[in-house]
Amino acid sequence: MKFNKVLDNCKIYEAGKPIELVVREYGVDTKDIIKLASNENPYGTSPKVIEKIKELSKNMFMYPDDSMYELKEALATKYSVESQNIIVGAGSDQILDFLIKAKCDENSKILMAKTTFAMYEIYGRQTGCTILKTEDAMHNLEQFEQMYNEHKPDMVFLCLPNNPLGECLDREDVYNFLAKVDKETLVVVDCAYMEYASYKDAKKAIEPADLIEKFPNAVYLGTFSKAYALGGMRTGYGIGQVNLIKTLYKIRPPFNITTLSLAAAIEALKDEEFVNECIKLNFDEMKRYEEYAKRKEFSYIDSYTNFITMKFDNKYISSDVAQKLLERGVIVRDLTSYGVNAIRITIGTQKQNTRVFNILDEVLALLDKQENL
Template identity: 45%
Template sequence: MIQFQSVLGSLKSYEAGKPIELIAREFGIDPNQIIKLGSNENPFGCAQPVIEAVQKAASKMSYYPDDSYSELKTALASKFDLTPDRIIPGNGSDQVLDFACRCVLGPGDSILINRITFAMYKIYALQCGAKVHSTETVLHDLNAFSDLAKSIRPKIIFLCTPSNPIGDALSKLDVYDFLRQIPSNTLVVIDAAYMEFGKKRIRTHSFPPRKSLIFSRTFFIREPFRKPMGSEE
């Protein structure tokens, strides 16, 4: 019999937002009367240029796509004033955060997260056999993060701003000061998937030079893809 990792038996499945069609059937509601806000989706549908681009690309679906994403990365690099080798497109930013955990974490390693935050950080870390440490405060307290980081020496620190699901946001000055306190052998992941919803907007250029940093953005609200940015390393 195949022996699976023992940690898998203790993991809880991530509960994603239910589709509108499922809610409609479950409660007998007209789908047109349902407004879904819980999954970071665009309720207005795809923009017409996106639909046209997908239709155009459909004629080439018999071929493998460019797995280097060179055209996409070049366009994004130009938009955000970065070099293409600092951009990693993913099938949702979740995928690249999963990659980061698999590349960095091993049994006995640790991550540091906020007490209430996006559930996948914990799930990805546990799948790698890592330990999960969290702050005691509901809102992000970077002083608490810094103090805990000194004692537990995490391999990865996850900051979610604006926070999912709490909604608190960190200022670029606070994040800048925090990054200066964290050793370079700790990967800091700033998950800014909901940045467009907050007034405190931070950019990669707001931070001190740091190789061990991933800045994750989502374009699912306004554009049809997600990607994180980091150093070329």
């Protein structure tokens, strides 16, 4: 059977390994597994959200409010925009899909950093468009500008902070770049981890209302999967000018998120105290990873997210480290497929991180021993 030829060049997105797989393949007890591969909030969901879900679980037979009125109003209040500026999706990656379908075809070009969120390229290739990447792995705006001027892409993706590496551009630099972009070019500013970046450094903070007022060709993406600890609920959103959002609604399927997802997101927005405490704990624990890397003489990327990228240079092979950790029940993300000899580790709880350091010590000692045989 023949299929659309553009799919020949599409890779399948590799999600972080689930706990169930590690139990099956390596015989590790579920209680001993530490999953630090998918950048989930290790402190779990707000207790207020859990109570709301219990309350509404009896209504699962009913379709959700397809207008998503209450959630859009809550987001509009939070970000000082109008509800008409907002579209909600099954994770912010569904909004990515809408945006690319709205703007691109086989004659289009999309510009992005060399190492960034894989779905930009995957969705782009599904339309048959040309993918352009900077030479540097991290966001280098000089290279972005040079390639933009040379190729005149239809879309530009900026991941702020960047997944899977963790770096983040300053708002002023981003705005200076956007000012040079033609108004017919759609710029996607993916801010899935912005809650973390703005907490760590106010110079990184991008406010959606300010962004779309200054740059009508830009769209802001946010998610409830990270700081708000609702990864399992798959709820994200896009914020842009009304005409752009109306266009995306032509692509959005009906009832694209669930009744419980809507309720969870609405309730999560009410518990900012919980979110802020999770973010504070995240950066407290991240310092321990930075100190560990320094002791081991690894380089790491200064992170504005809830994960850290440890680079091994010529000391170890990241796939070996990740595999040995996996066999011992620690799930991290090997970045070999991104062309980087590094692992990405979600920042866990204090107890989890202490165990990770101990197991990592064991793994590195084993690899050192094998190297010396």
